[in-house]
Amino acid sequence: MADEREGPRPNRGPAAAADNRRALIAAAREEFAAGGLEVAFSAIARRAGVGQGSLYRHFPTKIELAAAVFEDNIDELERAGSLDALFDAIVAQARMSAAFLDAVVSARDVPAVQHIGERMAVLVGALLAADQAAGRVDGAIAREDVLLVVTMLARTVAAAAPEEQADVLTRSRALFARALSPR
Structure with missing residues (x-):
């Protein structure tokens, strides 16, 4: 048969x-x-x-496909309960996140890309407010600062050689923790 x-x-x-x-x-x-x-x-x-x-x-277009993939990733990121958990999720998605960040830079005017950016900004704003209220993050830190940290973290981890990623992650997270901590 x-x-x-x-x-x-x-x-x-x-x-x-x-x-x-x-x-x-x-x-x-x-x-x-x-x-x-x-x-x-x-x-x-x-x-x-x-x-x-x-x-x-x-x-x-490839940009629209990347946006659809990252839309699913945002669903996962929205389950983060703190900025630390968000950073962990970003690292887990680092390779895809870096690819999408490259797409965002080249296609800011694509509606699907704008939508993802808006969702990410809302998510980061909510997590930042919660972490600031709990005293974990300096009150002077702005949402745009955290978005910059997310971008830097995703790109840095994605660009590191696989055998160096754990060390790069540890060092990056330590730097960001010091930079964001209450003064």
């Missing part, structure tokens, strides 16, 4: 759209984490098991 998976998959048409979108986002997360934003669209489509036409229908 032949394996049912042999040959082309049946075309499910519009019914497959949501599954294809999820598969594309998951594939893009893995590909971006491994190779940054330079990864080819064809590699993402192949990993997702869909054609490039499907990829372009969902995400006409």
